Amino acid sequence: MTLGRLHLITDSRPGRDPVALVRAALSVATPDLVIQFRPADEWTDRVAYDLAGQLVALCRPLGVPVLVNDRLHVALAAGAGGGHVGADDLPVSAARRLLGPAAVLGATARLPATALRAVGDGADYLGVGPCYATSTKDGLPVSIGPEGLRAVARQCPDTPIIAIGGVTAARVPELRAAGAHGVAVIGAASDAADPARAIADLLAAVAA
Template sequence: MLNIEDLKLYLCTDRGLSLGRPLVETVEDAIAGGVTMVQIREKDIPSREFYDLALQALRVTRAHHIPLIINDRLDIALAIGAEGVHLGQSDLPCIEARRVGGEDFIIGVSAHTPAEAVRAERDGADYIGAGAVFPTGSKADVSAIIGLDGLKAAAASVKIPVIGIGGIGPKNAAEVIASGAAGIAVISAILSQPDIREAAMILRRCLG
């Protein structure tokens, strides 16, 4: 079951941005620095490799009592016993993931508009990932940038927690929280830094 504090500093993995470091090592260091939730987000890898990576990460997160969320792949989340899944607008419908996962299974849904956020809440989502808030290397389409105003609108449209994602780092993290977000989700702001633990610690201080 989701604790809102788990959303404070949410790490999404991406081995392509981790400077060649092993996924398990980066997750361990990020948690040591203050990360409160981890999402395994590895695009374009075979299912077995995804499964193995997720299982390795789960051993780390369980040891530190940190929830592990699997991006897109409900089957893998259920197979390894992860705490939840995060779904995009083109993934399995949230309402079906809730039916299969049960009441205590954490489900997050990406939303770019208040309407998408409202639909996700209605369909059983536990939290919304709203963004991209700022320009980011993972979103080449500038029309996908919702800005702080878009984040505020999403947060105001639902009762479940909303986290900001996209282009967030130490210089703007506090603005995201001030705009109504329960937390921030980051990739490169932690994984692409020379010292992962220190990068996470800096971000935690920015969040108050």
């Protein structure tokens, strides 16, 4: 499986526009770009489905994959390329059965044992973190740093590791050195004065 190295996670905080962020990303897209659509907890399935459909329609002509976080039924209904599950979502094995063998499936992990189990249950890649402190999602555990990521990468050497949590372009080299295949970002793009420029810088960093 060839997996892009920059996973842009849409910002579901109030007042943020996921479609506008993805349009900015597509204006500078390279083959390393992956879109992860993260619906807000309070959004109805209909709202999530409508937005996911818009993103798939925008990204498909450019060959940019769209994954849906948490709501795998929305991923299936909207024709997304796959999904991503966290600790409180469907178990990885159940998610794989639901999505089928061809879909891309990611799983969140922060410990080597959890990572190894997720891979054994069918995860194609691992979202590992939070690597650094971040304010874009509430209730996250203590950050694990590059060394925590390195421990997971050593346990799962054949699985792409996507570092998440407080990632910036400047931090990409140390994360790649620790074993990350790529990175996932929210705030580094959506909080930027020029999101397209920020995404271009991140794409350049992961490709270096």
